[in-house]
Amino acid sequence: MMEPSNEAAAAALDAARDFAARHVVDAAASFELERRYPAELVPLAGKAGLLGLMAPVEDGGRGLGLGDTAMVAQVLAAADMGLAFSLKVHANFSASLARVGSPDQRKRYLADMLAGRRIGAFLLTEPDVGSDATSITTSARRTASGWVLSGEKAWITNGVAAGLMQVFAQTDPAQGWRGIASFLVEGDAPGVERLPAYGLLGGYGAGVCGIRLNDVAVGEDALFLAPGEAFKGAMRGINIARVGVAAMCCGMMESSLDHALGAVAGRSAFGQPIGDFQGVQWMLADASTDLEATRLLTRAAAAAFDAGQDAVVACAHAKKFAARAAGKAISDCMQVMGARGIRLDDGHPLARHLAAARLTHWLDGATEIQNVVIARALMRPRRVAP
Ligand SMILES: Cc1cc2nc3c(=O)[nH]c(=O)nc-3n(C[C@H](O)[C@H](O)[C@H](O)COP(=O)(O)OP(=O)(O)OC[C@H]3O[C@@H](n4cnc5c(N)ncnc54)[C@H](O)[C@@H]3O)c2cc1C
Structure with a gap:
């Protein structure tokens, strides 16, 4: 990269x-x-x-x-x-x-x-609330000695083995996002109920499950981000994570290209190496171009963030482009490998990569939400020239 x-x-x-x-x-x-x-x-x-x-x-x-x-x-x-x-x-x-x-x-x-x-986990999404994260309904009620958390979280990476969870909960629904706080909850705290692991092709390595919080009592010292700060903190974290997802797409595309190049060099059809067919070469050339473009967008977003800019739009560009490019590039790399490209058990990762590329369309915000971010910046009122 x-x-x-x-x-x-x-x-x-x-x-x-x-x-x-x-x-x-x-x-x-x-x-x-x-x-x-x-x-x-x-x-x-x-x-x-x-x-x-x-x-x-x-x-x-x-x-x-x-x-x-x-x-x-x-x-x-x-x-x-x-x-x-x-x-x-x-x-x-x-x-x-x-x-x-x-x-x-x-x-x-x-x-x-x-x-x-x-193992750490980030609990924001709920069964009925994903993209519109300000609408979470998991509640945090004050008690004499701290807080009681109640609700259900969904799609929690590392949930199956989490030992420490950052739980986002609403302290006052009238306050909207300003009412959301986050709390540190230990994985074995009374009332924490892990739901069965999701069946998730390409994603078993992420240990995803739902987690129910059945009146989980925590002390005052469990407050991690106060109301007003937690949602901003979550958005900052998601912004960083989008660059990570784009970089992961680069890794999967690069690995798919390597495997495909090896496969077409070692197989022949119609009396010639498969890699000599121009149609095959062009699919690989397109995959290579998409990889280069994804690398550049990822690098630009990370550089903007590291330079202290908010980089929200750059991160959205990188993540949106990466998810789309990875799906196409990995699929084309798989195509030139012949049917063995789809096997999970043939010593190459392409089937896992292809399924995981689909998952990246929802990780840290759906692809459409990246467009919401980009379009909002585009449509900001402009100063009209006099
Ligand atoms: C593998 C994996 C791991 C995850 N890990 C975590 C985790 O650790 N912690 C956590 O909190 N969450 C996690 N998530 C959840 C993820 O953040 C959500 O899936 C994501 O925010 C989208 O929410 P949703 O799936 O509920 O889709 P919804 O919000 O129900 O949206 C459904 C679809 O509607 C469309 N849509 C929604 N809003 C708009 C809009 N404004 N404009 C246009 N189209 C729109 C999009 O196409 C979207 O895909 C994970 C998800 C996956 C797939």
């Missing part, structure tokens, strides 16, 4: 390559075939320093910017997008815990999060 910006970033990238080669590439098909979340890999990712990429060095993280963490996401997603997303959700949560957690919250949870002894 681009060069790491410093030695710490280069070390993180090496660690990601080593982690993927040793623990993910060969195992990933089994996540799908056995429908399992590989929770055992999270502490190994912690050992490799992949769980605190954006957390400050003084807290035990790597202190990287968004561009460098995007490169790590690309490497991990080339091996398995579901697991890459799981680790990204966790690492983003660790970074915000380090940044805005109270001294007590940081002391209680940060070391365990960075080591992967607790």
Whole structure:
């Protein structure tokens, strides 16, 4: 994608390559075939320093910017997008815990999060509320000693094994988004009910499930982001995550292209190598162009964010383009491999990548919501020239 910006970033990238080669590439098909979340890999990712990429060095993280963490996401997603997303959700949560957690919250949870002894999850979406996240109905009621949380969350990455959850809940429906707060809830707190894992082709590595909160009582010290701050915090996190998703699409496209090039070099039809047919070459050329374009948009969005700009539109452009490009490019790479391209159990990741590319159309905001963001910026009232 681009060069790491410093030695710490280069070390993180090496660690990601080593982690993927040793623990993910060969195992990933089994996540799908056995429908399992590989929770055992999270502490190994912690050992490799992949769980605190954006957390400050003084807290035990790597202190990287968004561009460098995007490169790590690309490497991990080339091996398995579901697991890459799981680790990204966790690492983003660790970074915000380090940044805005109270001294007590940081002391209680940060070391365990960075080591992967607790797995982090972000609980915003609900069964009846996705894109329109200001309308969540999970409630937070004040009590004498803290809060009681009630409601149901859906589509929770890492939910099946989460040890620490950031739960978004409404404290006062009359306040709309300003009433939403977030709370830190331990995975085994009384009243936390995990629903069965989702059947999710291309996404078993993300451990997605629903979570019901049955009057979960938490203390005052569980408040993570106060009403008025939580929704803004969620949107900031989602913005960062969109760049990560775009980078993951780059990883899946690059890996698909590599496998397709290998496959067409090694097979013949009608008396000539398949790779000599111009129709095949052009599909691969188009996939390569889409990969280049996605890389550039991803890099631009990350650079804008790292330069301190809000980068909301750049992140939306990158994520929208990446999801669309990945679906087409991976599908074309699969096509030139012949029918073996669709197999989950043939030693290549294309079927997983193709299914995961579909998932990216909803991760961190539907593709249409990226268009809402882009169109809103386009349609902003302009100053009319005198
Ligand atoms: C693999 C995976 C992991 C996820 N992990 C998490 C997680 O960890 N935590 C979490 O909180 N959520 C998570 N999500 C949920 C994700 O954020 C939502 O799926 C997403 O926000 C879209 O919401 P929805 O699926 O409810 O779609 P809806 O909001 O019901 O929308 C349905 C469709 O309507 C269209 N649409 C909606 N609004 C508009 C509009 N304004 N203009 C035009 N079209 C529109 C879009 O086509 C959209 O796909 C995850 C999702 C997936 C697929």
